[in-house]
Amino acid sequence: MMIDYVTVDVFTDTRFGGNPLAVVPDARGIDEGLLQKIATEFNYSETTFVFPPDDPAHTARVRIFTPTTEIPFAGHPNVGTAFVLGRQGAVFGRPVGDRMVFEEKAGLVHLDLLRDGGAIVGAGFVAPQPLAMQGEIDRDMMAACISLAPDAIAMSTHGPRMVSVGLPFAVAELAGLDALASARPNATAFAQAEQRHRSPDDRFSAFIYVRTGDGFDHLRARMFAPLDNVPEDPATGSASAALAAYLVTLDPRRDAVRNITIEQGVEMGRRSLIEVEVRKTNDQVQSVRIAGRCVPVMQGRIDV
Structure with a gap:
């Protein structure tokens, strides 16, 4: 079984700056026990795995792993994952627009893409929980x-x-x-x-x-x-x-x-x-x- 992945540098406009992130845009079929092993292999601060949403009104269900554990929420994984899915143009056969909703363990994360001259250059989101x-x-x-x-x-x-x-x-x-x-x-x-x-x-x-x-x-x-x-x-x-x-x-x-x-x-x-x-x-x-x-x-x- 071959799984596609993408890496991006987040919170920067310069390659090899910012924070690197690995994104698996379609994690269906990956054995549960392999998710942590893949994140550990990348050894980035976080790796994200994208699954179909539980609620079809949402864009995707996103799971976030550090090299040692799964966490309920993080910042640069949301920005980077939205950027990757936006550039991909579709998720699980459904087109994505400039606004997305991710289901995460911490709750729903509402995101919007950033554009410059029509090109997708980043993303923003609202934190899922109050201070x-x-x-x-x-x-x-x-x-x-x-x-x-x-x-x-x-x-x-x-x-x-x-x-x-x-x-x-x-x-x-x-x-x-x-x-x-x-x-x-x-x-x-x-x-x-x-x-x-x-x-x-x-x-x-x-x-x-x-x-x-x-x-x-x-x-x-x-x-x-x-x-x-x-x-x-x-x-x-x-x-x-x-x-x-x-x-x-x-x-x-x-x-x-x-x-x-x-x-x-x-x-x-x-x-x-x-x-x-x-x-x-x-x-x-x-x-x-x-x-x-x-x-x-x-x-x-x-x-x-």
Whole structure:
């Protein structure tokens, strides 16, 4: 049995930048036990498998795997998978338009394609779950996870804490770009942190950032997930969405629309740009939209 696959770089317009993603556009017939093995073989931060939807009103059912486990939701897999299916033009014999709906373990994900002069250049989507703030994290513990002294973590606006819009992340602001560049994941500390902040959805991971402009409109970030066999991720849409939503809750205005650009992957040589729009009404985050560009890289077949 031969299975077609496509790889794309996500959150970039430059090949070999951004975050690589493997997409299997038709996963019908693949033995359940092979899904994780295929994702482990690619060894990207995520691989997606596309199945027919349970509800024919939707575009597809999408399953997302890291090298070690299946997860309910992630950012760059949604952007990249929509880009691939849009360029393909049809899914399971049905044409796809500029708007899609994916069925995922975290819920329904509503997506729209980005075009430039008629050509499909990327995609955007709305996070499937409302912002959940899942507790504060000890500063010393967070610092140990990223191999920095505790005073490298800024505390003036917020301390480290868990946030999620479908997948949980520990987020923290650092004191400056030097601290961000010096951060390194400590797998032992991550394992200890997971014992105190265990989640049924994914392993403990850290999303750290600094402000590179006035306020929170421009950020530079890094993401470490060594327990998922992802020492560092060059672009993390789900973490960007959760962080941006959380930061907007700190905006004193009861009603606001904030556009936040997050630059990631610079230290890895895979610069990524993630655009996030957060809408808040009556002091409540109503929606979080993540968008970015994509570039096709490879296509081939898997002999299963």
